[in-house]
Amino acid sequence: MKALARLVLGLVIFDAAVTAPTLEPINYDSETYDATLEDLDDLYNYENIPIGQAEERTSIAGSREQRAPHPAPQPEEAEEEEEESTPRLIDGFSPQEPEFTRVLGPHASEDFPTCLLCTCISTTVYCDDHELDAIPPLPKNTAYFYSRFNRIKKINRNDFASLNDLRKIDLTSNLISEIDEDAFRKLPELRELILRDNKIRQLPDLPTTLTFIDISSNRLGRKGIKQEAFKDMYDLHHLYLTDNNLDHIPLPLPENLRALHLQNNNILEMHEDTFCDVKNLTYIRKALEDIRLDGNPINLSKTPQAYMCLPRLPIGSLV
Numbered sequence: 526m527k528a529l530a531r532l533v534l535g536l537v538i539f540d541a542a543v544t545a546p547t548l549e550p551i552n553y554d555s556e557t558y559d560a561t562l563e564d565l566d567d568l569y570n571y572e573n574i575p576i577g578q579a580e581e582r583t584s585i586a587g588s589r590e591q592r593a594p595h596p597a598p599q600p601e602e603a604e605e606e607e608e609e610s611t612p613r614l615i616d617g618f619s620p621q622e623p624e625f626t627r628v629l630g631p632h633a634s635e636d637f638p639t640c641l642l643c644t645c646i647s648t649t650v651y652c653d654d655h656e657l658d659a660i661p662p663l664p665k666n667t668a669y670f671y672s673r674f675n676r677i678k679k680i681n682r683n684d685f686a687s688l689n690d691l692r693k694i695d696l697t698s699n700l701i702s703e704i705d706e707d708a709f710r711k712l713p714e715l716r717e718l719i720l721r722d723n724k725i726r727q728l729p730d731l732p733t734t735l736t737f738i739d740i741s742s743n744r745l746g747r748k749g750i751k752q753e754a755f756k757d758m759y760d761l762h763h764l765y766l767t768d769n770n771l772d773h774i775p776l777p778l779p780e781n782l783r784a785l786h787l788q789n790n791n792i793l794e795m796h797e798d799t800f801c802d803v804k805n806l807t808y809i810r811k812a813l814e815d816i817r818l819d820g821n822p823i824n825l826s827k828t829p830q831a832y833m834c835l836p837r838l839p840i841g842s843l844v
């Protein structure tokens with residue numbers, strides 16, 4: 526409550542400053558306070574505040590001086606406006622920083638350096654589109670990591686080391702051509718691995734906890750997937766390997782797999798036991814409802830027995 530009182534007092538002073546531009550710049554003390562977005566909504570009536578000023582208020586309320594070790598330059602325009610009518614902001618936050626980082630700052634992964642560049646909300650780290658050329662250091666409690674549309678070339682052994690809560694990695698649209706063999710293997714909670722649109726030639730060992738794998742649009746080719754790579758992934762339900770120049774279907778397929786996308790590869794043949802069990806005609810692979818083999822030089826009509834156990838025929842050339 527004391528903190529809230531301090532905040533209210535601060536706002537009253539700030540209000541005075543806005544209406545009386547000749548006032549000296551105010552020294553806000555840098556003690557931490559836990560203002561939430563709800564608190565702010567209660568205190569403000571945004572409708573009566575010009576947009577620029579409303580933004581400044583949010584930024585003051587949501588920040589602390591010591592959270593901004595690198596002063597980020599303010600855009601020129603904003604600076605000019607401030608000099609005219611309002612006291613300069615004491616914090617160094619760029620107004621371009623996403624709103625929630627500033628407002629929720631004290632609740633996120635606080636002073637972690639990566640969170641000053643990227644956006645951290647609770648246990649999620651968003652680093653999309655930041656021209657990164659390597660995986661940045663991540664807070665220990667990171668559960669969801671997005672780093673799409675960057676220029677990362679390699680994933681190193683230690684990039685995700687001891688991130689024991691990591692559940693999802695999304696590195697869509699980077700330049701990854703190399704992944705250390707141990708990069709993912711020891712992540713005990715990893716569920717989703719999305720590496721679409723990269724240049725990966727060789728898939729490393731993967732943890733068996735995975736439920737969703739998307740390595741579409743890479744260069745796995747004939748040797749990029751190891752023998753029995755997906756065999757022990759009991760919970761795997763989506764496996765997307767579109768556009769990879771694969772020349773075979775990676776076997777065996779885990780029993781709970783629901784979707785297998787292999788379109789636009791170089792798969793030439795299918796065997797009677799690829800999906801089904803030729804020795805057991807009562808066996809039904811009931812989970813696997815979505816098989817895509819279109820865009821492959823394969824004639825599915827040649828192996829009519831191969832689909833007996835499936836709930837649906839694969840999509841692909843049947844002529």
Ligand SMILES: *[C@@H]1O[C@H](CO)[C@@H](O)[C@H](O)[C@H]1NC(C)=O
Pocket residue numbers: 805806807808809
């Ligand atoms: C054949 O498949 C059915 C259904 O999956 C299973 O219950 C049965 O044990 C299998 N029989 C043999 C001989 O493997």
Ligand SMILES: *[C@@H]1O[C@H](CO)[C@@H](O)[C@H](O)[C@H]1NC(C)=O
Pocket residue numbers: 824825826827843844
């Ligand atoms: C596909 O296989 C079927 C059955 O063997 C055959 O009749 C058909 O001509 C084949 N189609 C092509 C385009 O090779």
